[in-house]
Amino acid sequence: MDSVVRGLEAQGMQVDWAKNGQEGFERAVAEHYDLVISDVMMPRMTGVEMVTRLRKQQYAGPILLLTGMGEVDQKIAGLEAGADDYLTKPFDMGELVARVHALVRRSQGVHSRHAVLRIGDLEVDPQARTVRRNEQPIQLTQKEFELLLYLVRHVGRVISKKEIAEQVWDIHFDSSTNVIEVYMSYLRNKVDKPFSHPLIHTSFGVGYVLRPPDEAV
Amino acid sequence: MDSVVRGLEAQGMQVDWAKNGQEGFERAVAEHYDLVISDVMMPRMTGVEMVTRLRKQQYAGPILLLTGMGEVDQKIAGLEAGADDYLTKPFDMGELVARVHALVRRSQGVHSRHAVLRIGDLEVDPQARTVRRNEQPIQLTQKEFELLLYLVRHVGRVISKKEIAEQVWDIHFDSSTNVIEVYMSYLRNKVDKPFSHPLIHTSFGVGYVLRPPDEAV
DNA sequence: CTCAATTCTAAGGAAATTCTAAGGAATGGG
DNA sequence: CCCATTCCTTAGAATTTCCTTAGAATTGAG
Numbered sequence: 001m002d003s004v005v006r007g008l009e010a011q012g013m014q015v016d017w018a019k020n021g022q023e024g025f026e027r028a029v030a031e032h033y034d035l036v037i038s039d040v041m042m043p044r045m046t047g048v049e050m051v052t053r054l055r056k057q058q059y060a061g062p063i064l065l066l067t068g069m070g071e072v073d074q075k076i077a078g079l080e081a082g083a084d085d086y087l088t089k090p091f092d093m094g095e096l097v098a099r100v101h102a103l104v105r106r107s108q109g110v111h112s113r114h115a116v117l118r119i120g121d122l123e124v125d126p127q128a129r130t131v132r133r134n135e136q137p138i139q140l141t142q143k144e145f146e147l148l149l150y151l152v153r154h155v156g157r158v159i160s161k162k163e164i165a166e167q168v169w170d171i172h173f174d175s176s177t178n179v180i181e182v183y184m185s186y187l188r189n190k191v192d193k194p195f196s197h198p199l200i201h202t203s204f205g206v207g208y209v210l211r212p213p214d215e216a217v
Numbered sequence: 218m219d220s221v222v223r224g225l226e227a228q229g230m231q232v233d234w235a236k237n238g239q240e241g242f243e244r245a246v247a248e249h250y251d252l253v254i255s256d257v258m259m260p261r262m263t264g265v266e267m268v269t270r271l272r273k274q275q276y277a278g279p280i281l282l283l284t285g286m287g288e289v290d291q292k293i294a295g296l297e298a299g300a301d302d303y304l305t306k307p308f309d310m311g312e313l314v315a316r317v318h319a320l321v322r323r324s325q326g327v328h329s330r331h332a333v334l335r336i337g338d339l340e341v342d343p344q345a346r347t348v349r350r351n352e353q354p355i356q357l358t359q360k361e362f363e364l365l366l367y368l369v370r371h372v373g374r375v376i377s378k379k380e381i382a383e384q385v386w387d388i389h390f391d392s393s394t395n396v397i398e399v400y401m402s403y404l405r406n407k408v409d410k411p412f413s414h415p416l417i418h419t420s421f422g423v424g425y426v427l428r429p430p431d432e433a434v
Numbered sequence: 435c436t437c438a439a440t441t442c443t444a445a446g447g448a449a450a451t452t453c454t455a456a457g458g459a460a461t462g463g464g
Numbered sequence: 465c466c467c468a469t470t471c472c473t474t475a476g477a478a479t480t481t482c483c484t485t486a487g488a489a490t491t492g493a494g
Contacts, residue, residue, distance in 0.1 A: 185452090360481080419442090
């Protein structure tokens with residue numbers, strides 16, 4: 001499972017992981033994901049049950065099931081419950097990536113193949129892990145890039161420090177550290193300071209938000 | 218119970234709490250809530266009786282029951298009386314949040330994912346904690362935002378200062394402070410002053426009210 | 435119209451939060 | 465092993481928010 005996560009992340013995807021069916025279900029309902037990948041055999045809730053419940057809850061996004069060699073009826077039951085596709089273990093990473101791309105693309109009705117994210121004059125390429133602003137390349141460290149990517153993927157929404165801690169640092173928020181502030185400062189030095197309009201804004205007492213330049217404050 | 222309140226508040230929800238069944242019933246009838254959560258075992262009125270009476274009073278919103286491990290018949294009775302869902306204690310917070318979201322979403326017939334509240338040309342997004350009027354973003358502090366949100370969630374109704382003190386400041390009204398007047402002034406400076414029609418109105422001797430621009434006074 | 439009660443708002447200080455410079459620990463390539 | 469880079473901690477500076485105070489303005493009753 002861990003290799004799946006790492007494999008997809010290597011493709012520039014943002015992956016969130018739940019350790020059992022119950023938890024996965026809750027997260028899928030509570031947050032927004034482009035795609036859900038689920039094993040059919042999971043503690044606390046099977047993949048089939050998860051699909052059933054997700055569809056019942058009006059979750060409309062694509063769901064990909066991973067099944068073991070022998071679990072044929074689980075596979076069928078899963079598809080009938082509303083899964084979009086399945087993959088039989090063992091599979092290779094390329095196969096998985098291809099299916100993920102296909103499903104996401106289909107559900108979004110566009111080719112998100114080479115999706116360069118653009119916010120004003122800022123360009124972020126999750127695949128290549130490169131950043132440019134005003135045609136000028138910006139060199140970021142790993143963590144800086146992940147932080148920026150998270151902000152970019154939620155433009156216009158104020159992101160709490162708690163959320164950043166969990167999603168980018170994988171830590172349950174701990175007020176004794178101020179890594180986030182420090183990294184935000186690094187990011188601003190590279191992404192905002194050399195340019196005329198700042199994109200990163202502080203929402204005092206709450207968190208941070210990336211805002212396109214045309215929206216006046 | 219207290220942890221339930223705090224957990225939901227941590228999700229950005231606005232939570233009101235009653236210490237017994239009788240009081241809960243009265244509040245649910247008197248005010249508007251998106252969702253009622255009720256324990257089945259409560260002093261002065263059981264959860265099942267509460268559901269029965271609420272439905273009799275035409276209360277149409279969702280009701281979520283919390284039942285103890287052994288209270289199976291209470292559970293069934295509750296659902297038959299018109300509850301929408303139940304959760305058996307002990308449960309984890311994520312599960313509760315997921316159900317709350319699901320119930321509220323279902324009852325509102327939309328994905329409340331991007332539930333933007335609109336009053337005339339004013340837009341308030343509780344998730345993103347952003348405010349815009351006439352397409353123009355408005356920067357508010359935490360307290361200012363909470364105050365505005367409370368007004369927005371009770372459009373057209375005159376809100377007493379006592380109620381604001383309790384709901385927004387969590388203080389039992391204390392006439393020695395005029396924080397509310399001060400913050401109302403801040404809010405007007407940002408939300409009303411730069412625009413042609415004021416939305417915030419003073420009801421002398423009573424409190425304040427947010428009114429859409431077309432409704433004459 | 436007058437007056438008391440209520441509300442509005444400008445100013446400022448305390449408290450909380452955020453920013454940033456500096457340096458130590460961890461990591462990885464040569 | 466050494467050096468360079470990245471990551472994170474620390475701590476004080478800077479900023480922002482929150483609330484109080486006090487006087488001005490407004491309101492409604494008589």
